[in-house]
Amino acid sequence: MLLRLNTADGRPLHEQVAGAIRRAIADGECAPGDRLPSARDLSLALGVNTNTVLRGLRTLRDEGVLEFRRGRGVTVAAGADRRSALLDRVRELVAEAAHSGYGRSDLIELIRGLP
Incomplete structure (x- = not known):
């Protein structure tokens, strides 16, 4: 999964992280059931703090786009590819x-x- 943030975007970074993941799912880079990289790996790839990534992931969880499962990590929820x-x-x-x-x-x- 290749995610990029726009440095010229004025939105908070956690919103940009959530938007980048939404787009990756919409573009078919991640399908329902796919496991996302760890928050630490995502934060290193995006150049942002791990807590920023976690906040974006929680937003997507609350929207029903992602599922957090103990022992399985974060996966794309069924129906997330809208x-x-x-x-x-x-x-x-x-x-x-x-x-x-x-x-x-x-x-x-x-x-x-x-x-």
């Missing part, structure tokens, strides 16, 4: 925008304008 659901929602949004007279470039500009 990329297809996200793609369906994006397709619906593009269709709704087209129905309202907006093109894809208009939709992209609307998204970029969000805070």
Whole structure:
């Protein structure tokens, strides 16, 4: 699993860690049931404190994306790979925008304008 953090991102590091893991799962780098590297290994790879990684992992556990199992470590929860659901929602949004007279470039500009 190759994770990277964006140093220009202003979000707290634990949120960036959680987001990087969410994306790795959505992109198919990790599948449900796969075991994640240890928090220590992740912290070394990302160049952040182990507690920062643990906070991000706990966030994902609370969202139901990860499972913490004694003796098995941290694994990707069943149903965590929701990329297809996200793609369906994006397709619906593009269709709704087209129905309202907006093109894809208009939709992209609307998204970029969000805070």
